[in-house]
Amino acid sequence: MIRSTGRSQRKIPDAADSPELIVQKQNQSAILRQCLTQLSPAHREIIDLVYYHEKSIAEVAEIIDAPRNTVKTRMFHAPQTGRGPARCARF
Numbered sequence: 001m002i003r004s005t006g007r008s009q010r011k012i013p014d015a016a017d018s019p020e021l022i023v024q025k026q027n028q029s030a031i032l033r034q035c036l037t038q039l040s041p042a043h044r045e046i047i048d049l050v051y052y053h054e055k056s057i058a059e060v061a062e063i064i065d066a067p068r069n070t071v072k073t074r075m076f077h078a079p080q081t082g083r084g085p086a087r088c089a090r091f
Helices: 019-037 041-052 057-064 068-081 086-090
Strands: 002-004 011-013
Touching: 019 041, 041 057, 041 068, 057 068
Parallel strands: none
Antiparallel strands: 002 011
């Protein structure tokens, strides 16, 4: 597992991970970042709030001032709206 050190955005590898696993996780992280940049701003905002800031659907709806069903719809359609390679569909 890779832990964030906070503000600096540097990653500290988990001592339990092998060097191969660390590289694999770094590659997956890079692919995921690339996939997220291909989403529309509206979809990217929802994904960021739900998965990275761990907000609930209700909280996200309040933050973006949209109905809950809009948040759910954008979460559902976000992977389908990416214009990148098929590998983005895995995430």
